Amino acid sequence: MKLPPACCRLQTLGAHPLTLLRVLRAPVAPAGHAPAxxxxxxxxxxxxTHKTGGSSVVNLLHRFGEARGLRFALPHRYQFGYPSPFRAxxxxxxxxxxxxxxxxxHHMRFNLTEVQKVMPNDSFYFSIVRDPGTLGESAFAYYRAVAPAFRRAPSLAAFLAAPGHFYEAGVRGNHYARNLQWFDxxxxxxxxGAAVEAALAGLEQAFALVLLAEHFDESLVLLREALCWPEEAVAAFAHNGRPAGDGPRVSPAQAARLRAWNSLxxxxxxxxNRSFWRRAEAFGAARLQEEVAxxxxRRAALAHHCLQGGGPLPARxxxxxxxxxxxPPGRAQILGYALRAGLPPTERERCARLATPELQYKDILDRRQFGGGNASVLPGG
Known part of the structure; x- marks a missing residue:
């Protein structure tokens, strides 16, 4: 795998979500001693975070934790009081x-002090971000019904031509329309600039790793190493995606306007992004290429084995x-998965976990921890 030249990396865009800010590296063992x-x-x-591919990450966390009997901090419904700051x-x-x-x-507006009341002191903090030049289009399609700034605009092009005409700060729902990741x-x-740098320095103090949406598979590899997980633990299907031809995608000029509007x-x-490429180089291009392959x-084999049609399908x-x-309300169509017929019961349950959307999986975990129903994802299971 040849990494892009430094001058071009910031604009490198891929097809999917996930990657990193800062991997905590293990101490180097003294000469003559094998590393522990x-x-x-x-x-x-x-x-x-919103519209960054986080649902795919949540699925692998759900599966890893459920398989090992770990205890999840779950919201009473599906989010932790969002958009209000998180409270224990x-x-x-x-x-x-x-x-x-x-x-x-699960979704929250981050509040470190309150999270620390809930989670152990040795917790590994990580997140995911995406280029606002593409995130803005996704947010417009997904949140148009709940963000007044988007709802008032007849199209994304019209919104970008004069965003200040449609946007009013402080109006409920308009946080989706500007600097959504900064808000999350x-x-x-x-x-x-000084305030921006101070905020980013504080973020790096809190988070050991931040994923990038544009390099999903490379990110999973680096995440796996940071967590010391087996390779099979990060094999996941993409969740919460849209059809390839669903809705207009942004032109380079529109992407530039979205970045300017979402300057934070x-x-x-x-x-x-800069931190990611430094860490990718430290990991090693050849090693990264081999593990990504x-x-x-593994993902292709799972899709062939588990899924009807071998890939995502429209909800209908x-x-x-x-x-x-x-x-979601509006015109955005979200894809999901159907299981292949004839799978043995054990395999069917395993495949179902890979295919289960976030909301349904959260309900399964809730029933396992608090009772109140069958924890199987399968009818009659």
Whole structure:
């Protein structure tokens, strides 16, 4: 794998979500001594940002934690009081001084002090970001019904021609329309370059790793190493995606306007993009290429074995409601998966976990931890 030249990396865009800011590296063993084997990380804080591919990450966290009997910090419904800042009492079953949780991974507006009340001190904090030049189009399609700034605009092109005409700061729902990632990280509004740099420095203190949406497979490899997980643990299907031809994609000029309008998000992304390429180079291009190839082979084999048609389908083509993804109000269509007929029961359950959308999987985990129903994703299971 040949890494892009430094001058071009910031604009490198891929087809999917996931990658990194800062991998914590193990101490170097003294000469003559083999490095101590690492231990899998099981105390995890994943800040799931919006429209960045976080649903795919959440699926692998759900599967890893469920298989090992880990305790999830779950919201009472599906988000932790978003868009209000996270508070510990939003976690179902939380009580001060009570047993800690192992994994927290559902939507919140980040609030470090409150998260620390819920999670162990040795938790591994990570998140995911995406180029606002493409995220803005996705947010416009997905949140048009709930963001007044988007709803008032007849099209994305019209919005970008005069965003200030449609956008009013402070109106409920309009956080989706400008600097959404900065908002999700709970960062203060920055008025100048010094304030931006200070906010980003604080972010790096809190998060050991931040993923990039544009280099999904490379990211999974680097994430796996950071967590000391086996390779099979990060094999995942893409979740919450749209059809390739669904809706207009942005032109280079529109992407530039989106970055300018979302200037704080662009500063955030540019900072983390540079960190990613430094870490990718430190990992080693050949080594990265080899593990990415194995990951893609494993995913392709799972898709062939598990899925009807071998890939994602429109929601209307998925007969099992437990595998049918939520469809947002408006015109955005979200794809999901149907299982191949004839799978043995054990294989069917395993494949179903790979295909289960986030909301349904959260309900499964809720029933496992708190009771109140069958924890199987399968009808009659």
């Amino acid at each position: 084997p690492c231990q899998p990380r099981t105390h995890l804080v994943f800040l799931k 009492e939003r976690v179902k079953g939380y009580r001060p001084g009570g047993p800690p949780f192992d994994i927290i991974c 990280f709970g960062l203060p509004v920055a008025e100048d 998000d662009w500063a955030l992304y540019a900072h983390l 194995r990951l893609r082979q 083509a998925i007969p099992d409601g437990r595998l049918r993804p939520f469809q």
